[in-house]
Amino acid sequence: MGDLVTAFAPGRVNLIGEHTDYNEGLALPFAITEGVTVRAEASGNRRVRVHAVDLGAHDDFELDHLERAPGWRAFARGAAAELEAAGARLVGARLRITGTVPRGSGLSSSAALEVALCLAMLGIAGVAPPDEVTLARLCSRVENEWVGARTGLLDQVASLCGEPERALRVDFRSLEVTPVPLELGDWSLVTLDSGESHAHAGKGENGYNRRRAECAEASRALGVSALRDATLEMAAELPWPLRGRAEHVISDDARVERTIAALADRDLEAVGELLDESHASLRDNFEISTDAVEATVGRLRDAGAVGARLVGGGFGGHVLGLFPPGAAPPREALSVAPGPGARLL
Ligand code: GLA
Numbered sequence: 458m459g460d461l462v463t464a465f466a467p468g469r470v471n472l473i474g475e476h477t478d479y480n481e482g483l484a485l486p487f488a489i490t491e492g493v494t495v496r497a498e499a500s501g502n503r504r505v506r507v508h509a510v511d512l513g514a515h516d517d518f519e520l521d522h523l524e525r526a527p528g529w530r531a532f533a534r535g536a537a538a539e540l541e542a543a544g545a546r547l548v549g550a551r552l553r554i555t556g557t558v559p560r561g562s563g564l565s566s567s568a569a570l571e572v573a574l575c576l577a578m579l580g581i582a583g584v585a586p587p588d589e590v591t592l593a594r595l596c597s598r599v600e601n602e603w604v605g606a607r608t609g610l611l612d613q614v615a616s617l618c619g620e621p622e623r624a625l626r627v628d629f630r631s632l633e634v635t636p637v638p639l640e641l642g643d644w645s646l647v648t649l650d651s652g653e654s655h656a657h658a659g660k661g662e663n664g665y666n667r668r669r670a671e672c673a674e675a676s677r678a679l680g681v682s683a684l685r686d687a688t689l690e691m692a693a694e695l696p697w698p699l700r701g702r703a704e705h706v707i708s709d710d711a712r713v714e715r716t717i718a719a720l721a722d723r724d725l726e727a728v729g730e731l732l733d734e735s736h737a738s739l740r741d742n743f744e745i746s747t748d749a750v751e752a753t754v755g756r757l758r759d760a761g762a763v764g765a766r767l768v769g770g771g772f773g774g775h776v777l778g779l780f781p782p783g784a785a786p787p788r789e790a791l792s793v794a795p796g797p798g799a800r801l802l
Contacts, residue, residue, distance in 0.1 A: 460581075462581050464801050466569040466572035467619055470486065472639075472646075473485050475735065478627075483713040484713060486614075487623065488798050496553040499581050500551055512529060532599065543587075559791075560654075565615065592613075593610050596613040610629060619797055619798035646777060648768065649778060649787055653750070684707060761784030
């Protein structure tokens with residue numbers, strides 16, 4: 458057993474393929490260099506003390522008497538409970554959490570936190586982590602069962618499997634992850650905060666969870682096991698809003714493959730057009746944009762972006778922009794590039 462370990466897990470940007478993960482579809486995320494760091498120090502008993510440095514807040518629980526708690530405290534408790542339920546014998550520890558990924562804004566601060574907590578708690582207990590997909594599923598249970606967001610696997614897979622200079626083609630049916638070179642040359646990708654936190658605007662029953670339920674309803678109505686198997690012709694028969702939800706998912710799956718082809722051709726103008734198409738579909742078919750997001754898309758375009766779209770769950774959060782050489786993104790924009798996946802430091 459080590460006495461001190463430090464785990465880092467990155468946030469992610471999703472280049473394209475949004476709200477496709479829980480429809481067994483395709484996405485093209487990459488891990489970014491910003492993320493969450495958890496330092497764990499063994500305490501010699503079964504008590505866990507958590508210090509969320511950026512929030513100035515603490516939590517404290519016994520591994521043998523794990524109770525639920527709301528807000529950020531759900532994460533360490535849920536991670537500990539799910540790891541032990543999966544057979545890992547954990548040890549008590551002092552956990553110190555710090556982060557560089559903006560919270561609650563579409564860059565997967567939640568997944569970064571879950572993954573870093575799991576790696577730190579396993580590391581301090583001297584337990585080898587399971588393979589990436591198994592750990593991604595476990596972290597997703599933390600989010601679904603403990604935090605209460607019915608999110609898919611996109612964020613956890615991206616955080617765990619990230620590679621420098623690569624985006625990841627993820628097939629959420631087979632869970633096959635294929636690295637795709639993301640060669641931008643003098644072009645750049647940035648994200649700009651809309652200033653609206655999706656945690657407040659959309660994670661409840663009227664937001665993300667509602668969209669997920671609508672997709673399930675659309676696939677039931679079409680007689681397919683997931684929207685991955687539906688076509689635009691089939692979707693055209695559905696009533697609104699199910700038609701829009703299905704059309705978005707089906708067309709964004711196709712845009713993932715088209716983006717991979719455009720990247721292979723080094724045709725970044727075409728990638729920009731695909732980002733715009735995806736955003737229009739998220740706004741008009743999936744209906745998860747907001748005035749603040751639209752204003753942010755406008756700012757990126759005014760600064761010269763060839764394509765811009767909301768990233769992540771929607772209802773606020775960050776907007777991704779693709780800039781050609783020579784253009785100057787807004788000063789507060791965060792420059793994003795693919796970095797390595799989660800690891801012990
Ligand atoms: C959030 C969820 C992911 C995914 C995206 C939308 O980030 O956590 O599982 O559904 O939204 O693509």
